[in-house]
Each structure stands twice: as C-alpha cells, then as structure tokens.
Amino acid sequence: MKKITLLTFLFALLLTGCAETPNDDTVSTVDAETNAELAEAGPAYNVEGTYDPFEGFNRTMWDLNYNYLDPYIARPVSLAYVDYVPSPLRTGIRNFLSNLDEPANMVNSIIMLDGEQAVTHFNRFWINTVFGIGGLIDIASAADIRKPAEPGFGDAMGYHGVPNGQYFMVPFYGPTTLREGTGDYVDGLYFPLSLLTFWQSLGKWAFEGMEDRAALVSQEAMLKDSPDPYLFTRDAYIQNRNFRASGGELELEEPQDEEYLDDFLDEINEF
Template sequence: MKKLTRYMLPACCVLLMLGCQSIDPQTGERQDPLQGFNRTMWDFNYKVLDPYILKPVATGWKEYVPSPVSTGLVNVANNLDEPVSFINRLFEGEVKKAFVHLNRFIINSTFGLGGLIDWASYSDPLKIENDRTFGDSLGSYGVNAGAYVMLPAYGATTPRQATGSAVDMGYTYPFWHWVGGPWSLVKYGIQGIDKRAKAIGQEALLEQAQDPYVAYREGYYQNLEYRATDGKVKPSESGLSQEELNSID
C-alpha cells in the first residue's frame, strides 16, 4: 500500500497539473481557483506563524549563530541536494551542467568534510546559483506550473512543484531510509531557516505592496519561471531583481 501511495501521488499531481493552467488564455490574467483557501492560509502564515515563530527563529539564526557554524550547516544541507540536481540535469539533457553538480558533490564531500566547506565554489566553472529540482526540469520542458496553492507552514506550491518534490524525495528515499528519516527534517529545517533569515531584508517588498498576497504569489510564479529558464527571465520583465527572485521560494 505504501508503494502504491508513493506512485499515485505524483500521478495525481500530474493530472491536476495538466488540467489547470495558471494563466487564463483568454484574459491573460492569473487564475487562482483556490484563492479563498489560499488567503486564509496566507493570513495564518504571514500574520501568525511568521511573526511569532519563523521570524524570531530566523533572526536568532542570523544574529546569534556564529557565521562559520551556520554557513557550514547550510553547506552540508545544500551538498545533499547535488546528486538530485545531477539526475534532474541529466533528465533535461544538460550533461555538462549535470556533471558540475556531481563534481561539486564529490569535491565537497571528500575535501570539504562532508560538505561543511564549499571548496567547489572557489572554482568559477563549479559555481552554481541554485540547485535543480524535478519541478524546475518539468518547467524547462514547458510543463505548466498549474494552480497556486498556499499551505500552512509549508508555504506556496503548485501541482508541478509538488510533483517535482515527490520525485526528488523518491531519488533520495534510500539514503534517508538508511540514515534515518528525521535527519531529512533537520536538513530541510536548516535550509528553511536560513532562507527566511536571508529574506528579512526583503520584507519591505511585501509591506509596501497594496495586496501582499498577490505580490507574493506573482513573485513566486516569476521565481518558478526564473529557475525553469536558468535565469533567462530579465529582472526588467519580472519586476524583481535577481536577488529578490532568489529569496522567494
């Protein structure tokens, strides 16, 4: 039954994704069929969860955890994404970029104490801007992102990204099963806290927006496009800078 569930979830997400476009082809406006639910979840995340839990934790991470410690922990967490990025790049036919991720993983795991030190980034050919998810790979093939969904605590997603996350987890399932499932939560927790800490300086974007929900939703879709096209979306077209696009996830 567990195996059946693991395969059914991605299949159902794909069906939902194919049946719903994020842009109305007639009006060109953003479709948001779950807006009522999404706004309720947004209010919970933005007005309750973030100010009382996430932001204080992220602030403590930024101000009180020594930089070498926080950087090292994030490096280890990010290093574990490299094999997944390698597979997803191969899926896209991007062999050269795929081996950048593989080489990064080998170098940092071997000479960087399991990834604590990101030695690979000291070499320009091995520098990367983002990891590569299966959702990004689907987007590179023109698969529509689908309807916007705001989930409590988890944040924004779409059927395409949810499918991608399920597939990415399938890649790494044997590893996490071997090391222990709870450690995967530690990995994603570290990455989430660090990402929230880096976004503290971007809060004015939402505070000054006429409708923060819409501003975040559009920024999220722009970031999906930015990642799927390897940054070929120009900041002038998206309305956000490269740094701002990277802070939205």
C-alpha cells in the first residue's frame, strides 16, 4: 500500500531523536547493528526483524486508531465511498493513481535486480499514459501486461540488507518502520510523484486508503478474535515487509500464539 510519506518520515525522525539511551548491555544504535542483534538485546519478538522500543506509546496510538479513529471515521467514510461512488469512477481514480507509482516501481525493481519486472512497470506506464488517457484506463492489463508486485524503496533497502529499524504506530496512518518511512519519502521524490503538491499527495493517500480499508472489512473478525490485536497487527506488518523485501522469496513463518496470521497475510499481500 502507498501512503503519504513526509509526515511519517518526520515523525519517525522525531521519535528516534527522543529515544532513551540503551543500557550498557544492549546495542547502542539501530544503524550500527542488525535487527537480530537488537532483538537479542531487547524483548524476545515472535517475528524476525521486529524492533519495538516504543511499545507503550505505540499501544496508546493503536488504541486511538482501533477504538476511535477507525470505527468513527476511517471505516464509515471508506464504506460510504465504496458503496455510493459509481464503480467506473472509482476504477478510473484507482487506475490513475496506481499509474503514478509505476516509475517508482520500475526504479525500485532495478535496485532489487529484477529487470523483467522493471520492464513490465515501464511498459505499463507508457502504455496506460499514452493510450489510457493518462492512466484512467488500464489498457496494459487489457493487453495482458499484468501489474506485478509494487516494490517501494523501503523494500529495495531491505533487499540489500537494511534492517526494518524502529516500529511505529501512527494515528490515521497505521503501522510503519523507520526503513519504510524513509523509503516512502524517497518514493515521493520520483517522477511524477515529485510533481504532486502536499494536498495532491494527501488526496492520493486518502483515495487509496479508502479502497484498501474497505477491502479489509472481511478480515476484521480475525483481528477481533486475536488474543492481542496489537501484536497481531505488528507481526503481520513486519512479516509482510520482510516478505516484500525478499522479492517474494521469503517463506512466511507463523509467529507463536497467532494462529490467524497466515490468512491475514494472504489477504494483505494482494494489495
């Protein structure tokens, strides 16, 4: 999922600067050590690559999102958009916004050494831009040039060994990590995303977010049935980021005490 970038990046940097200095028997910085070493120095995490030093704060933000912002704002607005906006209009908006990401997907595929996927993103961009009225119509898919995975710069960094870094739960935004926040910021520097104003980027995030939120309604029961929804969400998110950073080659492992995670990961991997 693509989300607005600058706010998350600045928020991550702010919290990083406010972090307490670790004890002598722990690692000193995130950048100097791998996530595995961080996990060994701190709490035992179910999913490799997890580093959640702000769990108390993150749980507070989770409660805000899960108990207030989502049920009273995000969920009803998203369902209203899906239910009342004509499907052809929604499809055109979705196609247009998705087309804006294709150059970034192409560059990130190159960084991840996937030339075939990079060529596919390039072909989709020029075909849909030229023949699909700026991307409103997905001509490429009609020509059997199907959209492959959408790698972000955060995924590319992970592919080359950059750890996830700190995990954050941000109001309205949801889960992210320092690596993903930085990667989203870099993605926003690619053409044509770099041409968007703040408000245009916000609109892109809002429209895509409404579609994604409405699509997850069928998965709400699994979240509610989880013994700890916060850990369920964190583990699912980190596993998904690890999977994307591996180029789809990583075998997803089911964390202990989270029997619902596999189905949830199958669902979110479709976005």
